[in-house]
Each structure stands twice: as C-alpha cells, then as structure tokens.
Amino acid sequence: MVTLESKKKGIHSANICPVAKVADLLSDSWTMLIIRDLLISQMRFCELETSLDGISTRTLTLKLKKLVTEKVISKDDATHYYSITKQGQNLAQIIDAMRGYGEKWM
Amino acid sequence: MVTLESKKKGIHSANICPVAKVADLLSDSWTMLIIRDLLISQMRFCELETSLDGISTRTLTLKLKKLVTEKVISKDDATHYYSITKQGQNLAQIIDAMRGYGEKWM
DNA sequence: CAGGATCCCGCGGGATACTG
C-alpha cells in the first residue's frame, strides 16, 4: 500500500523533504553512474552500455527515459546523443561529494 | 550472475570507481534518510521508526546494521542510541548537495 | 546501432507475531 502511493507522490514524504526527493531520484545506483558519465561528455546509447558494464538494454532505456523526463538529461534525436542539461549539471555537486567520500573512506 | 558477483565485490566495478562505491552504499533511499536524521542528532530505534514514516522494523534493522558495519554510524549498547561517526559526518556534504538540488530543482 | 516487447526470476522489503 505504500508502494501504490509512492508511485504518485514519491517515497517517504518526498513532497516535503528535498533530500527525500533526490534520494528517490537517485535510489538506484545505475542512475548516478549514468549521470557521472554524461557529466564528462555526451554519449550515445551503446557507449553508455559499454561504460556501464553489465547494464541491460531494458534498464538503460528505462533509466534514460526517466532522466529525460526529469529534465536532467536530454536527447538529440538526430545524432542520438544524450547529454546533461543545465539543470542536470547541478547534480555534479552531489557526484563530486560522493567521489570525495568514496575516495577517502572506502 | 552479476547478482552473485556483486554481493562480493560490489556493484558496477565498485572497487575502482569511488562514485560507484558510494552509489552502492546509498543505493536505496532509506539509507540516505537515516543518515539525514542522524546527522541532526542521535536517535533511538523507535525515534527513527517514527521519523522514517513507513519503514518496516525489518528494513530499519537491516539498514542500521549495514551502516554500523560500514562505520558510518555507531550504536551505544547501554543507551540504545545510534549516532553518526566521525567518518559518517563526511556524508553531510553529499546530503547537503542533495538538499540543495532538491530544493532548487524539484 | 537504438531501442521496443516479453518472459521470468530473485531479492528487497512489507506485515505480522514473538522474545528479551
């Protein structure tokens, strides 16, 4: 019953807590890695597939769609390139903070 | 087959990319919210249960155990209080970055 | 190459009941 609700209004009172909102967005690790890659340069589907070793086409498709919907990335329909939007670039701070922690403590 | 491996060495070549490591640690949203709460003050099991509206006892138990193992939080066995470790406090930068993005863009 | 469509399995995690 939580599951059904959470589909609509986001998990864990995501509508009030900004941290929860982002947690909901990034709650699977593939998503963060896609963003990590696209922050470096635009990439095509198969490039991401290679970089994200092990991801299935289905999952990559779904994650990319979600990120496009969230305006984090955009797709050039002519060239088939995915790239970070201006909004999405703000996620760099999160990724950087993660990298900092990971390098130091893990 | 990925699943079995990933249990040992972490998901998505987590052993080489620091971002992937942290992504693996934070790959479920409950974990981030637990950290968010404990960054504010130490809390007991039932307090977390209340704050994290909707979490099951089983899940909270598992997440807390994992975080203790990761040296992110620690438990006082006498008082039953959970609190952030010094190492864990470094996660504040990630949480803050998340809050910043969430407030501005979501 | 870029995805859509299916099929299917595992495990993350909820509900509930019980113990120290």
Added chain:
DNA sequence: CAGTATCCCGCGGGATCCTG
C-alpha cells in the same frame, strides 16, 4: 522499547529476440 523470525508478494531488472 529494541529488535528477531517467518512468510510472502511485487517489481526491479536480466536475458533474449525482434524492429526501424
């Protein structure tokens, strides 16, 4: 209150095949 122990279900996501 602070968990532990089961039982069970849903869906996230892998594998595979097909299309433009």
